[in-house]
Amino acid sequence: MADQAAANNRETLGFQTEVKQLLQLMIHSLYSNREIFLRELISNASDACDKLRFEALNNATLFEDDTELKIRISFDAEAKTLTIADNGIGMNREDAIQNLGTIAKSGTREFFSRLSGDQQQDANLIGQFGVGFYSSFIVADKVTVYSRRAGEKADQGVLWTCDMTDEASGQFTVEVVDKATRGTEITLHLRDDAAEGPDGLLSGYKLRSLIRKYSDHILQPIVMQKEVWDEEAKAQKPTDEDETVNQASALWARSKSAIEDGEYVEFYKHVSHDYSEPLTWSHARVEGRSEYTQLLYIPSHAPFDLFDRNSRHGVKLYVKRVFIMDDAEQLLPTYLRFVRGIVDSNDLPLNVSREILQESKDIEAIRSGSTKRILAMLEDLAENQPEKFTTFWREFGRVLKEGIGEDFANRERIAALLxxxxxxxxxxxxxxxxxxxxxxxxxxxxxxxxxxxxxxxxxxxxxxxxxxxxxxxxxxxxxxxxxxxxxxxxxxxxxxxxxxxARGGLDLGALEDEEEKQAQEKEAGEFKDFTEKVARSLGERVKEVRITHRLTDSPACLVADAHDIGGNLARMLKAAGQQTPDTKPILELNPHHAVVQRLKNEEARFDDWASVLFDQALLAEGGQLDDPAGFVRRINQLMLEMRG
Structure with missing residues (x-):
């Protein structure tokens, strides 16, 4: 009867199309870098613990008499399974379907359009997209997730299963089950090539080395069964005692002199989900009216959603080493949204909300200090590591330019970096x-x-x-x-x-000699009647027609008046659906050009020649004609007459 009840409770669902694509990438494209799966799963487990700690600030009952947050790694060599377990926030049935079966993110289409088939580049994108759970399928052909959300009843656990050896590999099953404790256990049924051989994962030594290599900085203890040498079996033998494998301390709270560059790099990969190394970083403890620690990184690659100004996954906020939020946008201005890292404040309350952050003087001080720190990092790159700065500019230059209009206090420093x-x-x-x-x-x-x-x-x-x-x-x-x-x-x-x-009158000042200025004034007078005639012919299409001295090869150009909006900006605003001021351009004519000379002496088709000159000038600056067919008709007629 129990088996029948479970069968009735079990539901088979299909993966979202994008998830199917990711699974194929994980299985076929990233095999050569398969070690990353353990880092990703441990990182997710750490996030789950952080989220529980944060939610428990306002609801201590979520701890369920178990306040010691930890991550446990275990393996069964005979069954060829590897399990990553945590006692963090956990999931219920709806969470499992939403988090493991779909990708509910803006920018999904953009993400998949950027995938190229290049293993290194695609791995980097996948990390940035934050779907590390699916890296399980690099080494496993079957994955089970056994979880219960903190605060829910024991009979509200969930068992999620996906078997890629099944013919219906685009599906997963989910069922509600009993689970006495909160948190999540992910069990990987390893493929033979991942379980066996010199690089096999079913070894305490191998797993410990990977944890220390990739996850030593994780704040929560990562525990495994302690092993001792069995002389008779000539192998390591597990004991009933646990041992902590990682340092289990906040990396940013340690002295800089005690942290190696490799540790900084691995911590960056943890907080950013980026598989590439950062360009540079800054680790500092700030004291004064506000006390805080900052560990800030400049990435080496732009994320796929860099130009989504609403995308928030930059700097994590901690208070006294307690995780508070993942995307504290108040910590940095929008134009620095590419920065990754953490800020740990000693002054903010643990129950701080986004509303409190918006009004906090301490946050203002952190924001100002962090902004100055990042600009100093970029200035150092520009001066002392130009190749790295070139990489930075290629990836993030357009975003930094936004700061000119957003950050008046630092405008000069930003301008110097452009x-x-x-x-x-x-x-x-x-x-x-x-x-x-x-x-x-x-x-x-x-x-x-x-x-x-x-x-x-x-x-x-x-x-x-x-x-x-x-x-x-x-x-x-x-x-x-x-x-x-x-x-x-x-x-x-x-x-x-x-x-x-392209705006206002051309005044080169001391770059023009007196003789040039006198010649220009003389020509303007000689052509006055002619320019007035052209202006009458063009009517409302122009604000003014005048002789130019900015042209040497072209017959005409369009210029915006000194206080009017430029043509390029007007076209941009119009394309964006915004209204623009009703302004008209100034048509400037080159008095030395043969076409202008021809027009000056033209009588019969003066209006057509004037229109053609205006339309050509508009096209030359990237504008669009109001009457393209009319332009073509005039050109054809004039060409025929010239041939005759």
Whole structure:
């Protein structure tokens, strides 16, 4: 009868499509790095213990008379099983289905689109996505999870099973069972190649070495049965006594001199779920009005959801070494969301909430201090380890640029870290700092010039650059969407004004001699009637038509008035569905260009020539025509007439 009741209670369910994909990756793609499974499962067990400790702050009964949190590793060589158990928060039936059968995360589609089949890269992505449980299937063909959520009755346990040797390997079973104690036991039924041989996992020595290698920093004790040497059997023999394998102390609370670099790296992998090593880190104890310890890391790779500003998985908050929350967004500004690590405060209350964090003076001090610490780390990379800084900029540069408009107090420091492409080398590589630009400025130059566009090639080939190239004046080539945000919030750097080459009148100041200025004034007068005629022809399409001296090869260009929104920004806002001010561009004509000379002497088709010049200028800066068919018709007609 009991077996019949259990059968009636057992339910078979199908994995979410994304989980099936992950399982295949784990089995086939990550085999060469299979040791990572133990680190991932121990890390999950540690998180479960942290969550219980946090929830028990407001409900001590969740401990159920067992306040000693720990993780237990055991194995059965005969059955070829390995078990990782914890007495943390545990799961009920609904939790098991949700957590083990589906991936309920934003960015899932983006995550799978980034998988490439490259083992190292895919392993890194899988870690960042936080699905370490599925790494069990690197070494096991069957996994059982036996769990009960803290605070629930003993008959509300759950048994979850997935057997990949079964024909229906895209399924799992789940049933409600009795479990006297809270927490989770994960039992791996190892494949032969993982259980046997010199690298087999069914050895106390092997498991202890992996724990010390990957999980020595885990805060909770990781215990195993103590083993002694049996001289008669010539093998290790388990005893009835437990021993703690790891140091079981908060790594960040130890003296820096007692921590090796390898330990820092493994702790980073634990808190970040990133399989790659970090670029750099900083470990410091801060004393003063607020006392706290910070251990902050700069990753070497961007996570798949870096540009999701609502994604929070950066810095963990502890209070007196008690885990409080996983994603304390108040600890760092949004533009530093790529940073990983922990902050441990001695001043905050243990029952701190997100609402309290928003109003806490201590949090303000931690946020300010941590921000300055990270900027100092980046400054050190830029000055002393340029190759690492280049890696950082490639992965996180666009996010750091957001800080120009978000962090006024540190704007100058952030600006000094920014890198751009420029006409100095005409490559899309962003390796020019504002300080580099200033060092190369021409004698008499007092401004930093830039041009913005949708793409690097559009910026590089902008007609607005022609006079600057002729005079050898460097111009920054800005083609990232965030660059409009940067220049809109950075009016100057080191006393030098940032000026768009496509806005306002062209004033090169001391870079032009008096003779050039007089010639320009003379030409403007000579062409006054002509520019007024073009303006009348174009009507509401332009704010003004004038003679330009910024062009050497092109016949015309569009310029925004000094206080108007630029064309590139206007197009970006429109594409994002935002309203833009109703402004009109200024059309500038090159008086020395043959097409302009032809237009000046044209009578019969003056309006068509004027429209073509305007449309060409709009296309050259990446704009879209209101009447593409009309443009083509005019071009065709003019070409036919020129042929005749």
């Amino acid at each position: 890198r751009f492409a420029s006409t100095h080398n005409d490559t899309p590589e962003e390796n020019v700092s504002l300080a580099d630009y200033i060092k190369r400025m021409k004698e008499g130059q007092d401004k930093i010039y830039y041009v913005t566009a949708d793409t690097f090639n559009a910026a590089k080939n902008s007609p607005h650059l022609e006079v600057f190239r002729k005079k050898g004046i460097e111009v920054l080539l800005l083609s990232e969407r965030v660059d409009e945000w940067v220049v809109g919030n950075l009016p100057e750097f080191d006393g030098k004004q940032l000026v768009s080459v």
